[in-house]
């Protein structure tokens with residue numbers, strides 16, 4: 001009988017806090033399609049101000065936020081976007097920018113730290129003289145933090161350099177900032193400075209901030225007006241969304257300050273795992289709230305064996321592949337949960353590696 005649950009599958013798994021539920025229940029609402037919902041308006045104004053952009057728009061998900069931003073920037077047939085071959089938009093969003101948005105992806109290898117080589121970005125930009133044959137480059141996309149690199153942060157210097165390339169070539173820059181607040185806390189750089197070079201950003205409320213639903217896209221006033229129309233086209237125009245935005249306003253207040261502790265707990269877990277026989281964690285690469293844990297060849301360990309054994313103790317993780325497990329820390333994981341997880345890992349590793357001893 002499982003006594004305790006420690007859900008490390010993602011930072012998308014958090015449950016609304018009592019304060020969020022209370023705010024949801026008493027939220028001031030109105031029809032956000034026919035006019036505007038006052039609580040949504042409050043959230044959008046707050047996020048726009050934090051990000052240093054003219055306007056903002058609440059959207060149901062980060063996937064829809066990215067799709068809307070890319071479709072607004074690439075509103076001409078034959079458009080192409082430069083993005084990382086291991087970025088969320090390219091790997092986990094069902095190819096929506098192409099199947100729905102009609103935008104051609106030009107992928108560049110993501111480096112281990114989540115960046116793309118600046119020279120490779122510039123070399124990938126299509127020569128306008130070749131438009132008889134080639135798509136036209138209109139947009140560059142970055143992701144900060146970079147999830148498939150283990151939550152690595154893109155520096156403000158790197159982001160500004162990509163912004164300079166975009167400007168030099170008359171392109172726009174979009175940042176998938178699903179975990180931008182994690183990057184801001186880890187780097188000690190305000191979010192508005194991190195995205196200063198960007199023409200649009202999509203930031204998730206439903207990840208480290210712990211809101212139950214939603215993301216917000218930011219950009220210029222005219223960009224957000226086009227984004228609002230596209231949101232409706234995609235079926236994302238919702239009515240009394242103040243119920244959801246009220247929870248997000250609480251999340252901003254309650255959980256933004258806690259992200260630094262999420263990062264400390266992540267480091268504690270990474271260091272503990274890295275001391276275990278047959279397990280490897282690149283602790284130096286653990287910058288925010290994610291850990292990629294690898295099993296050493298010959299260790300008898302597999303991700304599925306560990307996942308199964310941990311689940312018996314209430315610890316939920318997602319294998320990345322047969323020899324790698326991803327773990328994501330969030331505000332509902334306590335330091336005690338981290339110690340409990342380490343003790344269960346130790347027991348599971350020993351049981352798998354030395355079954356005769358058990």
Ligand SMILES: Cc1ncc(COP(=O)(O)O)c(C=O)c1O
Pocket residue numbers: 012060061062063064088089143145146147176178179204206214215
């Ligand atoms: C980096 C990144 N971007 C975008 C998304 C999409 O957000 P959503 O799940 O709300 O569609 C996610 C994960 O969910 C993500 O990790």
Ligand SMILES: C[C@@H](O)[C@H](N)C(=O)O
Pocket residue numbers: 009010011012092147
């Ligand atoms: C899997 C992915 O879509 C999600 N963003 C996560 O990080 O959990």
